[in-house]
Amino acid sequence: MNIITIEHIAKIYQVGTEEVRALSDVSLKIDANEYVAIMGPSGSGKSTLMNILGCLDTPTKGKYDFTGVNVSEMNDNELAQIRNEKIGFVFQTFNLLPRSTALHNVELPLIYAGIPTVERRERAEAALENVGLSDRMTHKPNELSGGQRQRVAVARALVTKPSIILADEPTGNLDTKTGEDIMYLFNEIYEQGNTIILVTHEEYIAEHANRIIRVRDGLVESDLQVDNRKIPEKRVEQTEEG
Amino acid sequence: MFQTLIALKEGMLIALRAIRANKLRSVLTTLGIIIGIVAVTTMSTAIVGLESAFLNSISSLGSDVLYVDKMPWFAGGDWRRYRNRKDITFEDYEKLKSMLSSYDAIAPNIRTFGRTIKYQGKNAESTLIYGTTPDFLRTGGAIPQEGRFMTEFEVHASRRVCIIGTDIADILFPNEDPIGKNVKMENVKLKVIGVLEKQGSGFLGSFSLDGQVIMPIKVFQRAFGETRGRLRIDVKVADIDKIDETKDEIRAHMRTIRKVPPTEEDDFAINQQEMFTEIYDQTVGVIAIAGIVITALSLFVGAIGIMNIMFVSVTERTKEIGIRKAIGAKQWAILAQFLFEASFICIIGGIIGIVISFPISLIIDQFLPTAMPINIVVIAILISAFVGLISGILPAYKASKLDPVDALRYE
Structure with missing residues (x-):
C-alpha cells in the first residue's frame, strides 16, 4: 500500500523579482514499512521535499496524496491535524520544549490530539520506556545528554503511532557512537513495522535504509533499492556522553 | 469539545509557566493596569463613602418635607439679594x-x-x-x-x-x-x-x-x-x-x-431635600468622570505595554511555537496560549491593584466611613482580564499565523 504518492510537485519561491525553484518536478511513491533515506547536498531541495512530505509546507504545483488523502491543498489547521495524527518528527536539533520534562514533551502531541490525562500519561510513559528512558521521565532537556534528548524526541514521534517517522539529520548533532545508538533505535522501530523517511547528507547513515533517493537541483537524481543495508549492532556498554 | 478543553488547559499551563519564568518583567509590564485598577477601586470606595456620608447628612431632612425659608439653599451669587428679605x-x-x-x-x-x-x-x-x-x-x-x-x-x-x-x-x-x-x-x-x-x-x-x-x-x-x-x-x-x-x-x-x-x-423660598440630591449627583458625577478618565488612560497605557511585551514574548518563543505547530497544535491553540498569557498578566495586575487599594480604602475610611465594594473588586478583575484579551489579540494572532517551517528554523 502506498502511504505517500507525490506527482510532479514543484516548490517555487519568489525572492524579490526572481523565481527560485527549490523543487522543479518530483514524483515519488513510498510504501508502508519502507526505510527510505533522502540524500542530497545543501541547496539540492531535500529540505523543501522533507517539509512537503512532513506536511509542514505545501507544494506550489503538483499533487501530494498522503495515506489516501490529498493534502496538497489543505489549509494550516488541516495540515496540523495530519501532522499530529500521522507524522512523527525527529529533528537534528531535537526541538524539545526546554522548560518541560521529558514526559511532558512526549505527552505534547497527545495533548493536541485531545487524549485524556490518564491515558496520555500511560502512553507517554510506555513510549519513553520503549526508548530506554524510563528513569529519566522527570528530567528536563538540559539535564539530559544529547543522545537521551534525541531518544525523547523519538519517543515523542512514536507516541501517536504515526504512519511515517520523518527524521531530519537525526544524528547530525551527535557524536558517532551516540549516533549509532540512535540508528540502532531506528532499526528497531523499522523492524516493528514502521515507515521511516530519513533525511541525511551522510552516506554511512543513509546506508541503514533499504532505499536511497538522491535529490539534486530540485529533481530526483536517483532512486535505488539497497540490497545490503547496514544493520547496526547494539553497543554493549551504554555510556551517556553528550 | 473534549480535545478543545485539553488543549486549552495546556495553553493555560504554558501561559502560567511563561509568566513565572518572567516574574519581574510581567509585573513591570502590568504597571499601567495596576494604576488603573487602583484608580477605579479607590474612586469607587470614595464614592461609596461620600454617598453614605451624604445620605447620613440629609437623613434629618425628609424627602416628604418642605422647608419654607427666607432663602433658597443653593442661592449661589444671589445671596445678597435674598439677605434683605x-x-x-x-x-x-x-x-x-x-x-x-x-x-x-x-x-x-x-x-x-x-x-x-x-x-x-x-x-x-x-x-x-x-x-x-x-x-x-x-x-x-x-x-x-x-x-x-x-x-x-x-x-x-x-x-x-x-x-x-x-x-x-x-x-x-x-x-x-x-x-x-x-x-x-x-x-x-x-x-x-x-x-x-x-x-x-x-x-x-x-x-x-x-x-x-x-x-x-x-x-x-x-x-x-x-x-x-x-x-x-x-x-x-x-x-x-x-x-x-x-x-x-x-x-x-x-x-x-x-x-x-x-x-x-x-x-421666601420653599426648599426640598431633592435640591441636595441634585447638587450631590453633580459633585459625584464630576468625581466619577475624573476617575473614569484616569482609569481609562492608565488602562490604555497598560494595554499598550502588555501588547508590546506580548510581541516580545511571541518573538522569544518563535521556536517553541514552531515545535508546537509541527507536532500538531492548531492555530487557535497557539492563539489561546498567548491570550491566556496576556489575560493572566493583566489579572495579576488587577489583583496587585486591589491589594494596593485595599489599605488606601482603610485610610479613606478614617475620614469618610466606607468600605471597598465587593462588586467593584469583581468588576476590576473582569476589566483586567478584558484588557489582557484586547491587548493580547494582535500578538497572539501573529503567533498563531507563524509558518511552522520558518518558526522551526528560528534560533
Whole structure:
C-alpha cells in the first residue's frame, strides 16, 4: 500500500523579482514499512521535499496524496491535524520544549490530539520506556545528554503511532557512537513495522535504509533499492556522553 | 469539545509557566493596569463613602418635607439679594398652619450653632440648638430613644425642658441617667426630658448630628432673643405624591401672609431635600468622570505595554511555537496560549491593584466611613482580564499565523 504518492510537485519561491525553484518536478511513491533515506547536498531541495512530505509546507504545483488523502491543498489547521495524527518528527536539533520534562514533551502531541490525562500519561510513559528512558521521565532537556534528548524526541514521534517517522539529520548533532545508538533505535522501530523517511547528507547513515533517493537541483537524481543495508549492532556498554 | 478543553488547559499551563519564568518583567509590564485598577477601586470606595456620608447628612431632612425659608439653599451669587428679605416669623408659622388644608406635621424651626451646654463642671461645646414644637418629632425625624419628646403644653407654657443628642448625653452624663437632670445653657436652666437616637456624623464628618439640643421655640427665643437665628417652617406633607400641590398651596398662602404684591417675586423660598440630591449627583458625577478618565488612560497605557511585551514574548518563543505547530497544535491553540498569557498578566495586575487599594480604602475610611465594594473588586478583575484579551489579540494572532517551517528554523 502506498502511504505517500507525490506527482510532479514543484516548490517555487519568489525572492524579490526572481523565481527560485527549490523543487522543479518530483514524483515519488513510498510504501508502508519502507526505510527510505533522502540524500542530497545543501541547496539540492531535500529540505523543501522533507517539509512537503512532513506536511509542514505545501507544494506550489503538483499533487501530494498522503495515506489516501490529498493534502496538497489543505489549509494550516488541516495540515496540523495530519501532522499530529500521522507524522512523527525527529529533528537534528531535537526541538524539545526546554522548560518541560521529558514526559511532558512526549505527552505534547497527545495533548493536541485531545487524549485524556490518564491515558496520555500511560502512553507517554510506555513510549519513553520503549526508548530506554524510563528513569529519566522527570528530567528536563538540559539535564539530559544529547543522545537521551534525541531518544525523547523519538519517543515523542512514536507516541501517536504515526504512519511515517520523518527524521531530519537525526544524528547530525551527535557524536558517532551516540549516533549509532540512535540508528540502532531506528532499526528497531523499522523492524516493528514502521515507515521511516530519513533525511541525511551522510552516506554511512543513509546506508541503514533499504532505499536511497538522491535529490539534486530540485529533481530526483536517483532512486535505488539497497540490497545490503547496514544493520547496526547494539553497543554493549551504554555510556551517556553528550 | 473534549480535545478543545485539553488543549486549552495546556495553553493555560504554558501561559502560567511563561509568566513565572518572567516574574519581574510581567509585573513591570502590568504597571499601567495596576494604576488603573487602583484608580477605579479607590474612586469607587470614595464614592461609596461620600454617598453614605451624604445620605447620613440629609437623613434629618425628609424627602416628604418642605422647608419654607427666607432663602433658597443653593442661592449661589444671589445671596445678597435674598439677605434683605423679611425674616419669617413665628406668626407667619401660626398663620400658615391655620390656612394649610392638609399636612402631616408642621413645625417652626429656629437654630443656632456653637453653644456650650454645661452640667456639673462638664461642658459639651459646639452644639446645635433647635427651638421648635412637638411636630418636629415628625418633620425632623427626631425620635427619642430614652425619655420623651416635648408636648404642646410645654411649648405654650414655655417650660424649660430639652431633648439632647447622644453625643451630648455621653459627654455630660457618662455614668448617669440624663433624664430629669438640669443642664445649663447661656444661664438658662433646662431639664432633660429625652435623649435622641444616634444618627451618626454629617457630611465628611464636619459636624455631628448627635450634638444637638431641642427645646420649645419660646424658650429658645427667650434665651437667645427674638431675632437670633433664622426661622424656618418645616412642613411634612400628608401625601408625598401630592408634594407639588402642597408646595403650590404653601406658596400661595405665604404670599398672602407676607403680603407680597402680585407683580413681585416671592420673598421666601420653599426648599426640598431633592435640591441636595441634585447638587450631590453633580459633585459625584464630576468625581466619577475624573476617575473614569484616569482609569481609562492608565488602562490604555497598560494595554499598550502588555501588547508590546506580548510581541516580545511571541518573538522569544518563535521556536517553541514552531515545535508546537509541527507536532500538531492548531492555530487557535497557539492563539489561546498567548491570550491566556496576556489575560493572566493583566489579572495579576488587577489583583496587585486591589491589594494596593485595599489599605488606601482603610485610610479613606478614617475620614469618610466606607468600605471597598465587593462588586467593584469583581468588576476590576473582569476589566483586567478584558484588557489582557484586547491587548493580547494582535500578538497572539501573529503567533498563531507563524509558518511552522520558518518558526522551526528560528534560533
